[in-house]
Amino acid sequence: MKVYYDSDADLSVLADKTIAVLGYGSQGHAHALNLHDSGLKVVVGLYAGSPSWQSAQADGLTVQTCAEAAANADLIMMLVPDMVQPQVYRDEVLPSLKAGKVLAFAHGFNIHYGQIHPPADVDVIMIAPKGPGHLVRRQFKEQRGVPNLIAISRDASGKAHKIALAYSKGIGGTRAGVIETTFREETETDLFGEQAVLCGGIMELIQSGFETLVEAGYKPEIAYFECLHEMKLIVDLIYEGGMSRMFYSVSDTAEFGGLTRGPRVVGEESKQAMKKILQEIRSGEFATEWILENQAKAPRFKALRRMMQESRIEQVGKDLRTMMSWIAKP
Numbered sequence: 105m106k107v108y109y110d111s112d113a114d115l116s117v118l119a120d121k122t123i124a125v126l127g128y129g130s131q132g133h134a135h136a137l138n139l140h141d142s143g144l145k146v147v148v149g150l151y152a153g154s155p156s157w158q159s160a161q162a163d164g165l166t167v168q169t170c171a172e173a174a175a176n177a178d179l180i181m182m183l184v185p186d187m188v189q190p191q192v193y194r195d196e197v198l199p200s201l202k203a204g205k206v207l208a209f210a211h212g213f214n215i216h217y218g219q220i221h222p223p224a225d226v227d228v229i230m231i232a233p234k235g236p237g238h239l240v241r242r243q244f245k246e247q248r249g250v251p252n253l254i255a256i257s258r259d260a261s262g263k264a265h266k267i268a269l270a271y272s273k274g275i276g277g278t279r280a281g282v283i284e285t286t287f288r289e290e291t292e293t294d295l296f297g298e299q300a301v302l303c304g305g306i307m308e309l310i311q312s313g314f315e316t317l318v319e320a321g322y323k324p325e326i327a328y329f330e331c332l333h334e335m336k337l338i339v340d341l342i343y344e345g346g347m348s349r350m351f352y353s354v355s356d357t358a359e360f361g362g363l364t365r366g367p368r369v370v371g372e373e374s375k376q377a378m379k380k381i382l383q384e385i386r387s388g389e390f391a392t393e394w395i396l397e398n399q400a401k402a403p404r405f406k407a408l409r410r411m412m413q414e415s416r417i418e419q420v421g422k423d424l425r426t427m428m429s430w431i432a433k434p
């Protein structure tokens with residue numbers, strides 16, 4: 105597999121270009137500041153009255169409405185929330201999207217599921233850091249970077265690949281390494297990872313473990329420590345050295361118990377559920393559900409979010425974390 109580094113990317117491809125970064129949230133602030141610090145010309149696009157307007161200006165950046173920023177730019181990076189992108193694209197980007205411009209994304213959802221249809225004479229690229237925006241910014245300031253994925257949906261100029269690599273260099277991605285993918289692969293695997301494992305599977309695993317102990321009469325505070333708090337210690341070990349490193353660090357009892365009991369908790373039934381979830385992603389069924397949910401002003405999403413926030417483990421955790429001086433207060 106080819107991995108691109110700093111020496112494969114030429115920042116001068118973007119030297120005389122203006123880059124509009126639309127949105128100044130998690131990814132937006134990191135991209136805009138890193139590109140600016142790399143010596144490139146950046147304008148941030150926001151809506152009038154956005155709370156981010158002041159903070160982007162205080163960070164030394166030029167801020168305009170999305171329509172103005174897009175009109176003045178050669179490359180437009182869409183970093184407003186995925187469900188807001190189609191409307192911002194239609195109302196503020198499309199009117200000035202001329203031949204030779206570049207439209208960029210950090211996630212493939214709207215292109216892959218056909219919510220945004222750019223004109224044929226525009227390059228359509230993706231530069232997706234594999235980490236949250238705050239890490240992208242922090243690593244950059246420490247002269248390092250977060251690995252990036254790049255993808256080309258349309259190469260109208262013949263230079264789309266060079267431009268994507270230059271952008272990645274500008275945000276620090278080529279310092280760590282850049283892997284090429286497709287909009288389809290990035291979108292489907294990203295959705296699957298967050299649904300089945302990262303934001304779905306693990307949350308239910310923690311909840312079920314907590315409830316099992318509490319329902320058996322153990323103190324909720326103890327259940328919290330065993331099923332949620334210690335998750336970070338285990339994940340850090342897996343992150344640093346894989347599953348072998350984690351199993352090496354825990355006791356033999358924990359290792360034997362985990363290897364024999366784990367497959368009983370997450371077994372064939374879970375694998376079948378994962379396959380069904382992947383199929384719903386690939387068929388577009390999940391995308392349709394999420395788009396319609398947003399069009400209806402997200403009633404189910406808001407109810408599910410509230411139920412999660414009000415759950416027992418969340419209440420217990422809020423109190424217990426006040427005992428932990430090293431955890432930053434939100």
Ligand code: NAD
Nearest residue numbers: 127128129130131132150151156183184185210211236237
């Ligand atoms: P975010 O919610 O953190 O920030 C969105 C920004 O857009 C905010 O500054 C908000 O004020 C602004 N905004 C909202 N509505 C707007 C409008 N109508 N007009 C102008 N500005 C508006 O979003 P994010 O998490 O940074 O996600 C941006 C993109 O990056 C998405 O495509 C997402 O999939 C992708 N991405 C995010 C992460 C991550 O770690 N958060 C990682 C990889 C890719």
Ligand code: MG
Nearest residue numbers: 294295297298
């Ligand atoms: Mg992801």
